[in-house]
Amino acid sequence: MAQTTGATTARAATVAISPDNSSWTDISGFSNAVTGTQQDRTSGEAYTFDGDKAIVGVGKREPDEAAIKIVYTEGSTEPFSVLRAAFENATPYYVRYTVKAATTGNKRYTSDVGYIISCPYPEVDSTSGDPVTVEFTFKTPGWTDALVP
DSSP states (O other), X not given: OOOOSOOOOSTTOEEXXXXXXXXXXXXXXXXXXXXXOOOOEEEEEEOOSSOSSOEEEEEEEOOEEEEEEEEXXXXXXXXXXXXXXXXXXXXXXXXXXXXXXXXXXXEEEEEOSBEEEEOOOOOOXXXXXXXXXXXXXXXXXXXXXXXXX
């Protein structure tokens, strides 16, 4: 098989959040990374006296805990304040992102309704010149992928 020529980078990725899966706020200009979107199923095994290998079974899909890193800024309508309030009030939220730009025909991943289960306050380090970032954890039952309309 020939080497791919369709590889992409995340330089034009997009990230958006929504409290209602209808009104979306694009936080791409604040977002730095989306990680931990691995989907797993419960599984188990049983052994018998006859045979050397396990009998394997699978069950339901496990919820996902995605980490979303943003650049910290202050302001009541900026992502840190909005997400911190959603965490403190246990407000249900949705997250969606694209690997490529949010252009018609590109794939977009949208969460089921979930919750921000971890949202730390910013850490500071006087020896660093890096912009301050905060990583919050979003827990959702799963993700759906579809093409951007």
